[in-house]
Amino acid sequence: MGRNRKSNPFAAKKRQKRENQGVDTRPVRQEPYEDIKRENAAFIKYYQLQSICADENEWEQFLAKIRENLPVTFRVTGFRGEAKALLDIIETDLFADYVDSVAELHGVPKEEVERPLRLPWYPDGLAYQLQLTRKDIRRSEPLFRLHNFLITETSAGSISRQEAVSMIPPLVLDVQPTDKVLDMCAAPGSKTAQLIEALHSAPEKHKIPPGFVCANDVDNNRCYMLVHQAKRLNSPCFVVTNHDSSFFPNLLQTEADGSKSILKFDKILCDVPCSGDGTLRKNPDIWTKWNLAQAYNLHGIQYRITRRGAEMLNVGGRLVYSTCSLNPIENEAVLQRVIADADGALEIVDAAHLVPGLKFKPGMTNWKLATKEVDQIFTTFDEVPEKYHTVIRPNMFPLPKEQIEKIGLEKCLRVLPHLQDSGGFFVAVIEKRRQLPFEKNDLKALLDKPKPEIKLDENGQPIEEKSVPWGPQRKRRRLHGYKEDPYIFFEEQDADWDELKSFFALDDTLNKRCLLTRCVTDKKKNIYYCSEPIRDMVLLNEDTIKIINTGVKTFVRCENRHTAHPFRLAQEGLQTTNAFMGAIRRIEISREDLILLLNCTDPTKPPSTLELAEETQARCKELGVGSCILKYEDSRFTLFLVGWRGSSSLRAYVDSNETVHVLRLLGADISKFEVNKYEKAKEAAAAAAAEAEAAAALAEAAAAITADDAVALAEEQEDATMSVNGSEVVTVAE
Numbered sequence: 001m002g003r004n005r006k007s008n009p010f011a012a013k014k015r016q017k018r019e020n021q022g023v024d025t026r027p028v029r030q031e032p033y034e035d036i037k038r039e040n041a042a043f044i045k046y047y048q049l050q051s052i053c054a055d056e057n058e059w060e061q062f063l064a065k066i067r068e069n070l071p072v073t074f075r076v077t078g079f080r081g082e083a084k085a086l087l088d089i090i091e092t093d094l095f096a097d098y099v100d101s102v103a104e105l106h107g108v109p110k111e112e113v114e115r116p117l118r119l120p121w122y123p124d125g126l127a128y129q130l131q132l133t134r135k136d137i138r139r140s141e142p143l144f145r146l147h148n149f150l151i152t153e154t155s156a157g158s159i160s161r162q163e164a165v166s167m168i169p170p171l172v173l174d175v176q177p178t179d180k181v182l183d184m185c186a187a188p189g190s191k192t193a194q195l196i197e198a199l200h201s202a203p204e205k206h207k208i209p210p211g212f213v214c215a216n217d218v219d220n221n222r223c224y225m226l227v228h229q230a231k232r233l234n235s236p237c238f239v240v241t242n243h244d245s246s247f248f249p250n251l252l253q254t255e256a257d258g259s260k261s262i263l264k265f266d267k268i269l270c271d272v273p274c275s276g277d278g279t280l281r282k283n284p285d286i287w288t289k290w291n292l293a294q295a296y297n298l299h300g301i302q303y304r305i306t307r308r309g310a311e312m313l314n315v316g317g318r319l320v321y322s323t324c325s326l327n328p329i330e331n332e333a334v335l336q337r338v339i340a341d342a343d344g345a346l347e348i349v350d351a352a353h354l355v356p357g358l359k360f361k362p363g364m365t366n367w368k369l370a371t372k373e374v375d376q377i378f379t380t381f382d383e384v385p386e387k388y389h390t391v392i393r394p395n396m397f398p399l400p401k402e403q404i405e406k407i408g409l410e411k412c413l414r415v416l417p418h419l420q421d422s423g424g425f426f427v428a429v430i431e432k433r434r435q436l437p438f439e440k441n442d443l444k445a446l447l448d449k450p451k452p453e454i455k456l457d458e459n460g461q462p463i464e465e466k467s468v469p470w471g472p473q474r475k476r477r478r479l480h481g482y483k484e485d486p487y488i489f490f491e492e493q494d495a496d497w498d499e500l501k502s503f504f505a506l507d508d509t510l511n512k513r514c515l516l517t518r519c520v521t522d523k524k525k526n527i528y529y530c531s532e533p534i535r536d537m538v539l540l541n542e543d544t545i546k547i548i549n550t551g552v553k554t555f556v557r558c559e560n561r562h563t564a565h566p567f568r569l570a571q572e573g574l575q576t577t578n579a580f581m582g583a584i585r586r587i588e589i590s591r592e593d594l595i596l597l598l599n600c601t602d603p604t605k606p607p608s609t610l611e612l613a614e615e616t617q618a619r620c621k622e623l624g625v626g627s628c629i630l631k632y633e634d635s636r637f638t639l640f641l642v643g644w645r646g647s648s649s650l651r652a653y654v655d656s657n658e659t660v661h662v663l664r665l666l667g668a669d670i671s672k673f674e675v676n677k678y679e680k681a682k683e684a685a686a687a688a689a690a691e692a693e694a695a696a697a698l699a700e701a702a703a704a705i706t707a708d709d710a711v712a713l714a715e716e717q718e719d720a721t722m723s724v725n726g727s728e729v730v731t732v733a734e
């Protein structure tokens, strides 16, 4: 069965871009991954030269492992109240089914199936590694339930599929709920998701975390991947920006006393663009493309991004540098430059205690450079022929021994694939001890910067220029020279706020000035919420940096003839608003009632209140028509879902993935929602075969009729001929 071409916005955007630009003539990989020859002489020669393994035996293990496909890993979203219950379900139901399915897939007894492994270094045992490849899961019928689980729970934000080694940088960044975090090269955003989760890790302490995560990427299209990725987590403390990180501008912030200062971040992740040779197991086509020129070309931008990151870091703050490359030119050589430039203001620190049990090798303090084909080796810049001087630069070589010893490169973590059956990765943790010698903090220049002129129409409204950057369907307004819709925050006096406040009994500690809409209109449609520091950041800096997205959908206009109030709650925003809402619009609901509501998939036939428990019916009677919160509680967790009290009905207002997620947690039957794509494909094939058979039978019947007719005709013609011959004229029916 083909994929739904309309449902993937990124694919659609890519298609549109291709169509807009004409035919894409870049070479496309033809052969499937399994046919790729996992060989690259230059790669092997280069890494053997660097002695990345201790001895020949270990080198052989390394070579063998990088030729294998990568096992699938995923992690459970830790900050959710139901995380523990989901873990129990994974350990019992899902993995019991898993063992049966893998046994069937590989045709082996169940006892021989390797159980999923909990990654020992991931906190609270929340991450798993399965001895299966992505292809196994995607293309094997016995594993269809596991595949469905991964898809629905990922969409519901309860798990994240992420390569094991990619989970390391956010862990060693050690984000706290109070931290201001910058993810400099964030897309597609698997690490960003982890950073957001860490920010929300103490919900009992903070209704809304005081810190925030700013996720940035230079690629505008990839920024929308970040929006999509973060949407699952519904954080109001999150903003996506689109800028070249090596030139990331200084941003302003408001201090507690109202004065303005330059925003410095407490935690910065520099997961820089790299050659990606640590991902060979996941992306085997790197075997065909790898060459040393990639590393030489990337070294400069890696250095500039990290140096800029260090400037934007608070004194006492922490920066993590990471790549999915094993190449010292992209790793140690970059760090030694930044640390040397900082002249003691930056220090590489040991962070292995934050990932106890992780196997890794220390950073390198000696490496060699080579030509692209690795046929000439250089240990110093003096040996490099002049024709290579624009590519191979002096500072790519290791510093002299007495200088490099002071850098602390051995505290970096080098994760090699054979150490724990993973991808390859490099991570370094840096702390800032004092201001950098090259740091520019010109507050006055920032404050004096003229605001761009906003063109207004005759009614004083901003003129919106329509622009269509990558497709005719998606129209983006151009305001202040940017193509994003504007961020319009609630004013001190806002009629909608008064209504929302009284209908949902919202408490005054929810800052109404943090509610926003994305279009200039008198009748708000969707209302979003962002935290106070994010509001401050947007308002002070939207002329300086392109802000792609912020805010969680919290209220949605929903008017019909029965409603007294024009807005309903949005499930996305409930994680935030719940803590600020009074009792007026709440219903406590039993397991049976909740299962009944969630099983209603026909929006035109919501469950009648008469089908519900008596207490629920009584509560419904007290509650007028409109949006409400359904609260379910048992000894394991408490759930809050958006509901809708109709004139004679009650329904759960949640999407299909959330529905399956909650039913799964409740231990209810989800078979009605389980799509077996193989069964469906078989049914479709059987239907097509039956159709073809019916068509063939029809054709045969038609052919038979024609043949019968022909025989009859021939006989009649014969009769006629005989009659003519016998002088008796017979009219033969044609």
Ligand SMILES: C[S@@+](CC[C@H](N)C(=O)[O-])C[C@H]1O[C@@H](n2cnc3c(N)ncnc32)[C@H](O)[C@@H]1O
Binding pocket: 166, 184, 185, 186, 187, 188, 189, 190, 191, 192, 216, 217, 218, 219, 222, 243, 244, 245, 246, 271, 272, 273, 274, 301, 305
């Ligand atoms: C290794 S990927 C990041 C992966 C991401 N951190 C994650 O975990 O999903 C590198 C990203 O850096 C972005 N990038 C490249 N050059 C950049 C620059 N100068 N400034 C900001 N981002 C950049 C690329 O668009 C790419 O999305």
